[in-house]
Amino acid sequence: MSRLYVDELAEEAAALGEFLPISFMNPDEGEYVSFLWDTFWANLESLKYQFAYLAYHMVMMVFVYFKIWQIRYSLPTEFNNATIGFSKGDERQLLRGRSPFAFSKVNESSVFRILRLIGCGDEKIGVYARLVRDRNGIAHANGNVHFRHATTFEEQVRKILRAVDEIQSCQVSIIEQHYQEFLRNSADPNTREHFDPDEQIREVLIHAYYMSWMDVRVCSRVDIGSLEAGDGHHEMENLHKRVCAMYQDRFDG
Numbered sequence: 001m002s003r004l005y006v007d008e009l010a011e012e013a014a015a016l017g018e019f020l021p022i023s024f025m026n027p028d029e030g031e032y033v034s035f036l037w038d039t040f041w042a043n044l045e046s047l048k049y050q051f052a053y054l055a056y057h058m059v060m061m062v063f064v065y066f067k068i069w070q071i072r073y074s075l076p077t078e079f080n081n082a083t084i085g086f087s088k089g090d091e092r093q094l095l096r097g098r099s100p101f102a103f104s105k106v107n108e109s110s111v112f113r114i115l116r117l118i119g120c121g122d123e124k125i126g127v128y129a130r131l132v133r134d135r136n137g138i139a140h141a142n143g144n145v146h147f148r149h150a151t152t153f154e155e156q157v158r159k160i161l162r163a164v165d166e167i168q169s170c171q172v173s174i175i176e177q178h179y180q181e182f183l184r185n186s187a188d189p190n191t192r193e194h195f196d197p198d199e200q201i202r203e204v205l206i207h208a209y210y211m212s213w214m215d216v217r218v219c220s221r222v223d224i225g226s227l228e229a230g231d232g233h234h235e236m237e238n239l240h241k242r243v244c245a246m247y248q249d250r251f252d253g
Contacts, residue, residue, distance in 0.1 A: 009150060010044055013056060013157045019063050019164050021210040023202075029101065033062055049147035050138055053156055057135045060160045061108065062100075064128075066210050067167055068114050069100040073209065074174040078117050086110065100210065108132045118170040128163050172218050178209060179219040180227060183239055187232025197239055201246070213250055220247040 024030040043052035109129040
């Protein structure tokens with residue numbers, strides 16, 4: 001397998017990182033995600049595709065847990081109702097978990113059911129759960145090397161990226177709602193959490209909500225003309241311009 005092919009594959013796989021939180025509530029969360037990425041890159045570099053995939057799938061599940069955390073934050077009543085039918089232990093983790101990583105204690109195939117709240121149909125949820133089952137099939141000492149070739153690994157990477165993109169697309173509406181609420185609540189510099197607009201965006205919008213760069217992209221595309229006119233509208237426009245500039249600096253700068 002050519003070095004160029006592997007490098008191109010690595011570049012494609014790296015796109016998953018744009019869907020992960022920009023910052024974390026505590027250093028341990030960020031350290032864990034960095035550990036998974038380091039494991040992925042080390043195994044891909046040495047062409048150990050099967051172990052690279054295991055790490056990559058775990059990164060995908062991190063994405064899923066943080067999306068579920070955002071859903072719990074934005075749709076608390078609906079989220080509470082959606083946990084009906086889970087086991088008592090899983091329900092407790094979903095409702096009382098103090099970190100998105102608490103969701104890792106919930107049955108992995110079942111946790112995708114929460115995505116119904118953002119419009120993911122059962123057929124798609126079945127596809128995502130199948131990714132877990134496929135991963136489980138290679139995560140045991142069963143004597144089989146399933147990923148002997150880069151093309152097999154590439155196929156699985158694309159399945160994960162397709163799933164992540166679909167989940168992100170389903171969540172656009174609640175990200176937009178959260179962003180509009182943030183702008184309204186931040187319209188008065190004298191009463192919001194931070195007077196400095198960049199700090200307000202960084203700490204209250206991005207950090208507290210575990211936003212990713214793909215979430216910021218959603219925010220940058222919101223038409224704020226629909227927000228209420230009033231004394232605070234100028235500051236909402238200022239905040240929105242700064243969010244747009246932040247996204248452009250990331251991808252176009």
